[in-house]
């Protein structure tokens with residue numbers, strides 16, 4: 001396993017539990033990854049069980065949507081979870097080791113080659129630059145959006161978008177179980193959000209299309225609403241444009257990709273934690289079952305559906321968002337709260353049954369051509385992954 005982060009460590013755990021001899025090689029020296037405040041659906045609990053608990057810092061019961069003076073509130077039947085990424089990765093690492101996986105820090109993947117019936121992997125020890133070789137029947141790349149494993153095995157580079165968030169003091173009128181979302185299409189085809197991580201602090205973020213422009217928009221947004229940034233967190237997220245087959249053969253050996261390395265990201269909201277865990281389940285199934293995986297088939301359907309939604313939303317203008325908020329009648333809001341964005345099919349099917357005019361609005365978005373969903377830039381080198389402003 002190359003990359004000891006969320007998707008990689010979960011894959012390692014699943015395989016080690018089934019008796020596979022797993023070695024995880026991670027380039028950072030100590031298990032102190034960048035802190036990051038993340039929001040995920042309750043689905044994470046179902047996937048990880050007790051391993052998830054230590055990283056949960058808050059629970060969300062409501063979303064408030066704002067656009068151009070209008071607002072809508074959606075109450076969730078199952079709370080979303082605010083998690084701290086560093087603690088999550090540390091807990092996943094402990095679980096992987098408990099299951100029998102060996103974790104080696106300070107090891108940077110360089111390249112891989114076919115070697116008879118297996119694969120020869122070249123690794124650099126980050127401390128002194130010395131090289132070593134590892135031999136494996138299968139290599140899994142869980143090394144993020146700029147995956148070197150993917151390049152070495154012949155997958156094309158991924159397109160990415162910048163995501164930037166500032167840790168801020170929460171406004172006094174804000175409930176700590178509520179997330180605020182603002183749609184401001186003149187700044188970004190995505191959205192701004194404020195997620196409370198404690199009774200006093202939250203992460204105010206934005207997804208954009210170009211790094212400098214996204215930074216400028218976030219700074220303006222902070223200034224306009226009188227927020228002071230305590231710290232910044234940022235990185236580039238892969239954009240899911242089509243399903244990426246997770247396995248390639250190199251000689252007789254198999255190479256797999258998981259998580260951001262395979263763009264397993266919901267492109268409607270650009271969330272990759274839960275879908276990366278589902279990718280991990282799928283890759284583990286594929287390795288253990290000789291290629292077949294039900295989980296990968298359902299994940300593909302889910303990611304394709306988010307792609308359709310993104311294509312529609314990407315062309316939305318202010319008036320479309322206003323119309324969207326106006327159309328959210330009580331039954332439609334109830335359906336939005338019943339299902340999570342990790343069950344987008346079910347959620348939107350129910351919402352559209354209860355407010356059929358939303359289907360027309362969605363179709364209009366798909367047909368508009370003012371801002372087609374295409375062409376953010378390619379993933380830079382991995383060193384750019386966590387660059388902050």
Ligand SMILES: Cc1cc2nc3c(=O)[nH]c(=O)nc-3n(C[C@H](O)[C@H](O)[C@H](O)COP(=O)(O)OP(=O)(O)OC[C@H]3O[C@@H](n4cnc5c(N)ncnc54)[C@H](O)[C@@H]3O)c2cc1C
Pocket residue numbers: 002003004005006007008025026027028036037038039040107108109110142143144145148163164165233234235236237258259260261265270271272273274276382385
């Ligand atoms: C600021 C920010 C906020 C986000 N918010 C959310 C959110 O709220 N909800 C959500 O669901 N998602 C969110 N995301 C996305 C989410 O963090 C990612 O989808 C997820 O972390 C991807 O996990 P991963 O394990 O696939 O890859 P990564 O976390 O990128 O891990 C890749 C690992 O591989 C290692 N590595 C890289 N190259 C090498 C090499 N050559 N050799 C050895 N090791 C290597 C890296 O050090 C790293 O540990 C956010 C992302 C950012 C940047």
